[in-house]
Amino acid sequence: MRMDFSIILPQVRACLLGGVLASSLMVPMAHAKDDAIAKYENEPITPIPLTVDLDRDEVALGRDLFHDVRLSKDDTISCASCHPLENGGVDGLRFSFGINGQQGAINTPTVLNSGLFFAQFWNGRAPTLEEQIEGPTHDPKEMGSNWAEIISKLTQDGGYIKRFAKLYPEQGIARETIKSAIATFERSLLTPNSPFDRFLRGEEDAISAQAKEGYVQFKAYGCSSCHQGVAVGANMYEKLGVHKDYFGTRGNITKADFGRFNVTGIEEHKFEFKVPSLRNVAMTGPYFHDGSIETLHEAVTIMAQYQLGRTIKEQDVENIVAFLESLSGELKP
Structure with a gap:
């Protein structure tokens, strides 16, 4: 059977023309966007990355630990107590309160985007998020606990035992793995797209x-x-x-x-x-x-x-x- 090309040729021409027009429109638009980005690429401020590559299971574990009051001596204070995420990562108080209603001596900094900071705390005494965790968990005016107490409590939780065993098969629930999970969660707390x-x-x-x-x-x-x-x-x-x-x-x-x-x-x-x-x-x-x-x-x-x-x-x-x-x-x- 012979195909009558006289019927489809106008359609082909239309498609080709449309494609040429579309591409001719898209190229300037793409260049315009690239030019707009290039216009601000040498600014003193740079955008926060839109994504961050972290282990999802470790982030989820860290999130639960961040909100777990068992990290404090009397099971009343969690990291989120002073760093509520829905409030900009701060509690809005001049000075935060720890166990037994004790008040701190310095304003609580935000935890949001803390993975981008070159050091932690106002005085920079902790160079990493992992080391920062030692501070509030052990400070007698904040969470007032110690690793022996924290680990003892967490090892009574069957869910935690399984999750730690999966993520850290050689160590399980330990000082370093607890710190790793919380720090990984904190690194996930980026606020892009402002x-x-x-x-x-x-x-x-x-x-x-x-x-x-x-x-x-x-x-x-x-x-x-x-x-x-x-x-x-x-x-x-x-x-x-x-x-x-x-x-x-x-x-x-x-x-x-x-x-x-x-x-x-x-x-x-x-x-x-x-x-x-x-x-x-x-x-x-x-x-x-x-x-x-x-x-x-x-x-x-x-x-x-x-x-x-x-x-x-x-x-x-x-x-x-x-x-x-x-x-x-x-x-x-």
């Missing part, structure tokens, strides 16, 4: 005109000299009160105020702290290591005075706050 990150990836309309202006001013005033990188901070130490005596103004100096000095014993490290991450900062008040500042507006104003030696105009403060609010990302369940 409006600002989407903006950096080429979505020009992801943030408001005010937030864009705020970002320009954030850089122009010098805020990004300390708050930069993927975590927008948390990658260096700085003295609180570079241009003005913060502690002299505030008064009532405590041991916690000595910051890095408490770790190194070096005099010049007094009043020096890890620069906090500004990721999700709109959710993590009150602010500063002493939890003395309630609002972002006030925090920006005070930081400008004490760290930059500048007075920022009211409108500029509002613009910078709008930018900071655009740093709130998405925490996957």
Whole structure:
């Protein structure tokens, strides 16, 4: 049977033409997106990765341990007690409370994105998340426990025994495996896809005109000299009160105020702290290591005075706050 090509040729031509038109439209669109991304690739802030490669079973185990009150001496406090994930990874208190209603001496930092931080705690005394876990579990004012007690409790849980045996067949439930599971879970707590990150990836309309202006001013005033990188901070130490005596103004100096000095014993490290991450900062008040500042507006104003030696105009403060609010990302369940 002969096929009448005169019937299908117009359709073929139409398909080919459509394909050419589509490809001609797609190429400029692709280039436009690439150009938009390239436009911001040299910015001081970089987007949080959209995915993280971690063992799902270990993350799930770590999540359960993170929420398990049996890690505390009297079975009343879990990691999540001071770091509720639904609240930006902080409890919103100036100072958190541990076992027996004891109050801590320093503001609780967020656990979100902590896997991106170059050190843990305000004074940087723990270089890794694994080492950080030793602190709250053993601090008498926080969870007040020890590894012998913790392991004894967890080994009475048949579910934990099976899960640890599967993940760590040679060690089972042990100090290092508990720390590994919790730290792996904490590394999963990234908050990608914030409006600002989407903006950096080429979505020009992801943030408001005010937030864009705020970002320009954030850089122009010098805020990004300390708050930069993927975590927008948390990658260096700085003295609180570079241009003005913060502690002299505030008064009532405590041991916690000595910051890095408490770790190194070096005099010049007094009043020096890890620069906090500004990721999700709109959710993590009150602010500063002493939890003395309630609002972002006030925090920006005070930081400008004490760290930059500048007075920022009211409108500029509002613009910078709008930018900071655009740093709130998405925490996957």
